[in-house]
Amino acid sequence: MSSADFGLDLDWMPEPLAVESPHIPSLDPAFRFEPQTTRAILAGFRFNHRVLIQGLHGSGKSSHVEQVASRLGWPLMRVNLDSHVSRLDLIGKDTIVVQDGQQVTAFQEGILPWAMQQPMALLLDEYDAGRPDVLFVIQRLLEADGRLTLSDQNRVIEPHPQFRLFATCNTLGLGDETGLYAGTQVLNQAQLDRWTSVCRLDFMDEASEVQLLLDKTQRLSGEDAALMVRFAAMTRDSFRAGDLSILMSPRGLLHWAQGSAIFGGLLAAVDYTFLNRLHRDERALAEEMLQALGLRAD
Incomplete structure (x- = not known):
């Protein structure tokens, strides 16, 4: 060692x-x-x-x-x-x-x-x-x-x-x-x-978080992992600005990745792992973030 x-x-x-x-x-x-x-x-x-x-x-x-x-x-x-x-x-x-x-x-x-x-x-x-x-x-x-x-x-x-x-x-x-x-x-x-x-201890940089997701979830594509990490970074920026009361942590990212294989995709899984935790107004903001990344939440 x-x-x-x-x-x-x-x-x-x-x-x-x-x-x-x-x-x-x-x-x-x-x-x-x-x-x-x-x-x-x-x-x-x-x-x-x-x-x-x-x-x-x-x-x-x-x-x-x-x-x-x-x-x-x-x-x-x-x-x-x-x-x-x-x-x-x-x-x-x-x-x-x-x-x-x-x-x-x-x-x-x-x-x-x-x-x-x-x-x-x-x-x-x-x-x-x-x-x-x-x-x-x-x-x-x-x-x-x-x-x-x-x-x-x-x-x-x-x-x-x-x-x-x-x-x-x-x-x-x-x-x-x-x-x-x-x-x-x-x-x-x-x-x-x-x-x-x-x-x-702060959160990892985006490249490290992407690699962590790929190491932990074999079925996840590099493109999806990068999108997820970018969304997590946006929630953290909004949290620091006071626009969101919660943020997506690395643990939340892993839950999202695992859920995507179970619930049929990133959009379905992000409802369970993040969006449903938010107040109605905050949820609307998070959905706008997803749309900006090319995803549209139901």
Whole structure:
């Protein structure tokens, strides 16, 4: 494994792990790495940096970490920090178990103690949607030594030498300026300062997205792929201008390509994968974009 496998030229690389684990992500041979983000992720694995990746939905934040981990043979656990994940879920709690026919109380470790005691990359998705009490638990892992104190158990857990921590977010913790991401919040700047590296991941350039579609969907023509990517770029420009409230992400493009084979063409599929998500006035604008590209929506 060399940096060239990731499209980079580095004089350092993390060592692949020689472990067998069901938590090693599946390999996507067609995945396309963004250089700056990939460099930061590799540094996270090599130098134990804490890496936070920000970007719009569908830009490939989590997939970048997963695909680097897959190529390094590094087990990875994803945790979505939605409003239902509690402090007890992360640290652990007392539960009633049956031992020798008797009901007894035993401490059941949470996600953090379990993950940090083994070779494992922990990926915290939707980091900017986490509850404050949950984020303050995570803050302990962002310290230099990365120890986790379980005060109820009078234990201090030392992280495994090959434990790594990553997170993804849609905002930079400064609030949601777009109105797209309900549930996100302003984050504690003292905690954000503890992340070693912060990356901004944007969408791929058009040529890379066209190639991604062709790699992922064998029946798609180059002409159709280019048209689809051009439409996606137009929705993103309109989103930035405030004319559309949603945009077509690379994930949406893949759904569109897959749907075209099922529903009988690009026009039929774009209804299901994008147009039906829009407000009536926005849909009219999107249909005008399709017409400008030579497609007429029903």
